[in-house]
Amino acid sequence: xxxxxxxxxxxxxxxxxxxxxxxxxxxxxxxxxxxxxxxxxxxxxxxxxxxxxxxxxxxxxxxxxxxxxxxxxxxxxxxxxxxxxxxxxxxxxxxxxxxxxxxxxxxxxxxxxxxxxxxxxxxxxxxxxxxxxxxxxxxxxxxxxxxxxxxx
Numbered sequence: 001x002x003x004x005x006x007x008x009x010x011x012x013x014x015x016x017x018x019x020x021x022x023x024x025x026x027x028x029x030x031x032x033x034x035x036x037x038x039x040x041x042x043x044x045x046x047x048x049x050x051x052x053x054x055x056x057x058x059x060x061x062x063x064x065x066x067x068x069x070x071x072x073x074x075x076x077x078x079x080x081x082x083x084x085x086x087x088x089x090x091x092x093x094x095x096x097x098x099x100x101x102x103x104x105x106x107x108x109x110x111x112x113x114x115x116x117x118x119x120x121x122x123x124x125x126x127x128x129x130x131x132x133x134x135x136x137x138x139x140x141x142x143x144x145x146x147x148x149x150x151x152x
Contacts, residue, residue: 037062037150040072041128048128051142060151062130067122074115080129080138086111088140089118089126096123 037055039062041048055062065072080089090108091097097105108114118125130139132150139146 036133037147038065038131038133039063039128040065040067040125040131042067042123045127047142051128051130051147054142054144054147058147060147067125072119072122072125074119077115077118077125078111080131080140081111081115083136083138084140086114089129090114091124091126094124096121100124 037060039048039052039055041051041064043049043064043066052062052064077086077089104117108117126140128140128142130147130150131137135150137150139150
């Protein structure tokens with residue numbers, strides 16, 4: 001990960017180069033290219049696709065973690081839950097949740113039981129989840145204002 005000083009030096013270099021070449025100065029959000037977000041989700045999810053397009057359109061670098069291919073650990077879920085609560089992570093509006101038997105739904109009554117379900121059925125995790133690895137901050141769901149907040 002690049003230090004803030006390295007980012008500042010790079011930004012100053014880019015502005016000076018643009019000035020010498022008589023090019024328009026880069027917009028401040030262009031330094032976002034140096035900060036890489038981690039995006040957690042499922043590739044074929046429409047909300048994830050919309051979020052990835054927004055990140056691409058706004059020049060934000062990211063690494064994609066596909067729940068279907070790589071799964072997720074209880075430890076990571078517990079870390080996120082400590083920031084937003086397990087209830088925010090649990091997608092009760094999606095088809096995966098709705099297809100569960102009522103006994104399974106009612107059995108999710110604690111963080112631990114929610115984590116077990118999310119590890120077993122990753123489609124029940126609300127998507128996408130963006131994480132700034134430098135700060136540990138996260139945003140759950142499609143939230144352009146939240147995405148911008150993470151990149152500052």
